[in-house]
Amino acid sequence: MDVNGIVTDDVFVAGDISRFPHPVYGYQFVTLEHWVNAVAQAEVAAHNMLCDQSERWPHLWLPVFWSSQFGLNIKSVGVPTFADQVVITQGSAEERRFVAAYGYQGRITAAVAFDQSMWLPFYQRLIEQAAPFPPELATADGPVELRPVAAEVPDRVAATQDATVVVTGHDPGERRATLVRRQS
The missing domain is CATH 3.30.390.30 (FAD/NAD-linked reductase, C-terminal dimerisation domain)
Known part of the structure; x- marks a missing residue:
């Protein structure tokens, strides 16, 4: 992801502290700090590094x-x-x-x-x-x-005090993000 939270091509991340947008949870970023998730992410990352972009898998753990x-x-x-x-x-x-x-x-x-x-x-x-x-x-x-x-x-913890980035769509070729301001 770049600094704006947009998924970038050909950058692959795996590990128990990496964040990813999850479609079940409104594409909010999810961090799963557990070794089982890190192993699953590594499998997806390895597959995505070796295949054509159109055949990449999303991480849906x-x-x-x-x-x-x-x-x-x-x-x-x-x-x-x-x-x-x-x-x-x-x-x-x-x-x-x-x-x-x-x-x-x-x-x-x-x-x-x-x-x-x-x-x-x-x-x-x-x-x-x-x-x-x-x-x-x-x-x-x-x-x-x-x-x-x-x-x-309780209120969800936001990534920053001022805004939350919501990634839309799940097509690996789609790259859009919407900035959502927190309401006071």
């Missing part, structure tokens, strides 16, 4: 993390902070065993599982397919009625 806290196995896919609504789709918060799906403007963008990690690949496919939010599921352990609530996510 979804963030994934896991942790064990207080006897609970917590796993996540996507970016929960990029959401305007959240809903429990499976299990129960009272039992501390559930899946919460996150959505933004009617599309699923993330899921977090508490002792339900076997469901994360399913939710990852929903995110990658731009499935509607709330997701339409037919599971035995889900609530009778899905009741999304406001996600109440």
Whole structure:
């Protein structure tokens, strides 16, 4: 990328601190500080260095993390902070065993599982397919009625104090950027 955030030809970057525009998250820049992402970026970068520009791949890795806290196995896919609504789709918060799906403007963008990690690949496919939010599921352990609530996510951290660069389009040959001023 150049200083204006525009993707430049024949410059290839990989690593756990590199940023890239992600189509699932409105082409906002995403940094995934994890070795698995760095390896995936290296594979895409190597492919793109060796092929014709028309055959280049975009880097579309979804963030994934896991942790064990207080006897609970917590796993996540996507970016929960990029959401305007959240809903429990499976299990129960009272039992501390559930899946919460996150959505933004009617599309699923993330899921977090508490002792339900076997469901994360399913939710990852929903995110990658731009499935509607709330997701339409037919599971035995889900609530009778899905009741999304406001996600109440704090303001996003911008790359700079004054502006955010939003890259539009995903065609590798397209090079446009829009400067979006933050509202006070």
